[in-house]
Amino acid sequence: MSTVLLDARDITLGYARGQGWQSVLEGFDLQLAPGEIVSVLGPSGVGKSSLLRVLAGLQTPHSGTVSLLGEAVTAPHPRVAVAFQDPSLLPWLNLEHNVAFGLDFARQPKVAVAARKARVDQAITEVGLQHARGQHPAQLSGGMAQRVALARCLARQPQVLLLDEPFGALDEVTRADMQQLLLSVIARHNTAALLITHDIDEALLLSDRILLLGHSPARTVGEWRIDLAQPREDRVDELGALRIDILKTLRRASRTPDLEPLRDSLELAHVPGRLHTHSA
CATH class of the missing domain: 3.40.50.300 (P-loop containing nucleotide triphosphate hydrolases)
Structure with missing residues (x-):
């Protein structure tokens, strides 16, 4: 690498x-390399x-x-962004606000309002959910919820x-x-x-x-x-x-018993x- x-x-x-x-x-x-x-x-x-x-x-x-x-x-x-099997979306927030929520995590650098909106818009577009940005988690399929979780990570621009x-x-x-x-x-x-x-x-x-x-x-x-x-x-x-x-x-x-x-x-x-x- x-x-x-x-x-x-x-x-x-x-x-x-x-x-x-x-x-x-x-x-x-x-060791992890970029793009790997x-x-x-x-x-x-x-x-x-x-x-x-x-x-x-x-x-x-x-x-x-x-x-x-x-x-x-x-x-x-x-x-460094983490995604789990459970998307862990906040049910009272719509899709757009769930994606933006990642930018409020502790230690996340604050960004200007315009830059914040641009990041969220780009992340939602990347996962193909522009049409559902106003929907709440209860209205989403399992796959859509995982896309939201991924978009929440992407909005943070992780390495x-x-x-x-x-x-x-x-x-x-x-x-x-x-x-x-x-x-x-x-x-x-x-x-x-x-x-x-x-x-x-x-x-x-x-x-x-x-x-x-x-x-x-x-x-x-x-x-x-x-x-x-x-x-x-x-x-x-x-x-x-x-x-x-x-x-x-x-x-x-x-062959080692504890590896069965x-x-x-x-x-x-x-x-x-x-x-x-x-x-x-």
Whole structure:
């Protein structure tokens, strides 16, 4: 990578458990470059969301550092935006005001009224919701609500997007639309993105790199770089070969008892009509 935008070094995180200590992350490193999408795979409880909170400055690691272009990230940063599976829209605000609400977050630099309106208008246009700007969350579909959540991030003009399974609750068609929207947004703004997902196929279709986390404590048990141009839907054979390699890594890792949930949560899922290649 020519430029490291977000740099996490030797991250360790844990919590007290009984009379002992339970490690969640230990010695974790991650570097993100502008325009790069890195997906993190792993089962529930492996530490993915904890990692995201540390990278966002929402949680302080017990050791290690996170920096954005050399500046330490020790609290929520105005150039780092987070999107979750739940869009978390405020029901009493209409779509336009929900998007603008992101500009009122703590530590977000204040902008003039005209600039604020321009940012909100541009973000709503980018996600294709100009026609619904006066609607309230109760009037929106799940896909529209996620577009609003993404627009709220974009209005802040972030350099880094941290995405915690943002499309997990959507139907397949809407999910595919949101994936393409994410790709187009990142390409336009050269934003770096970290995507947490349980879906191998989603990671294969979107990512420049894939990291696979294992348990006890969370550590990288596999990493893959995907040098295939977008769109990738017509590259099923090449992506299928990568999927086999990921599954083989899962099987090797699952020989350790505490990694069995990793294999089960990723390998056994099947979505008809999507990539689904089994190794022998």
